[in-house]
Amino acid sequence: MSKAISRFPVVGVDTLPEDLAARIKVISDKSGFVPNVFLAMAHRPDELRAFMDYHDALMEKPGGLSKAEREMIVVATSAANDCQYCVVAHGAILRIRAKNPQIADQVAVNWRKADLTPREAAMVQYAIKVALKAQEIGPEDHAALVAAGFTQDEIWDIGAITAFFGMSNRIVNMATIRPNDEFYSLGRDIPIKG
Known part of the structure; x- marks a missing residue:
């Protein structure tokens, strides 16, 4: 580099x-x-x-959200925070954990158009609100997640992951930390499911 x-x-x-x-x-x-x-x-x-x-x-940690769901939160919220490092690095991890070479790019560019399950879409929508408008979170937001099948512990995890990576996004942007070149190609050779 x-x-x-x-x-x-x-x-x-x-x-x-x-x-x-x-x-x-x-x-x-x-x-x-x-x-x-x-x-x-x-x-x-x-x-x-x-x-x-x-x-x-x-x-x-074991249990609760899958590792792919955790990475999906990071990619979506890091994109909302314009964090190149985290989108690239965690996009690579998401591709690998989801076994899907397309999902990270879809989520980073426009999660609303991504091939998400209803559960994943509810999770990402909540995470984006935590990232950008946490002060507006209300009972209806939690009710939507419960309706999508999330437990209270999983809802906490969605918020905590979003908040942690909000800090990480800001440190990385403040310090101008570049993604490793290796991240760009990871997980792209996974066969596309028809």
């Missing part, structure tokens, strides 16, 4: 405390590269640790 990863200092993984270096190594071993967001945040180890802990608490 010839362009800067971030407008702020970027340090090597080898300079990190052992616990963070080990966590990033697991990610790197699985994906084949270190996502730039971790390299860009590494100059602030305590913040990176807190970021990774909260990310994992929301995105990696």
Whole structure:
């Protein structure tokens, strides 16, 4: 990559405390590269640790929303927040987790026209409202999600994932963190279902 990863200092993984270096190594071993967001945040180890802990608490826990649904929330709300990094990175993860090479692009460009189930559309509609107009959330919004089959814990997760990535979107945009080139091609070779 010839362009800067971030407008702020970027340090090597080898300079990190052992616990963070080990966590990033697991990610790197699985994906084949270190996502730039971790390299860009590494100059602030305590913040990176807190970021990774909260990310994992929301995105990696068992039960409730599927991993594809979680990524769909990130892609839709990151698009609404004009966050190139998160749309590209989490779009790749969504393609892989949904086993659908088209879904991330559809959701990022216009989720209303995407090939979503009624459950997914209700989830994304709520997430977008949390991202852009959280002050207007009312009982009717929660009732619509319950009608779509979501539990109270899942509704909390939709809101919490949206809020966390709202913060992430703003950090990434403020720091001008570039998506890794590798993200652009991930999950695009999945056969299209007829």
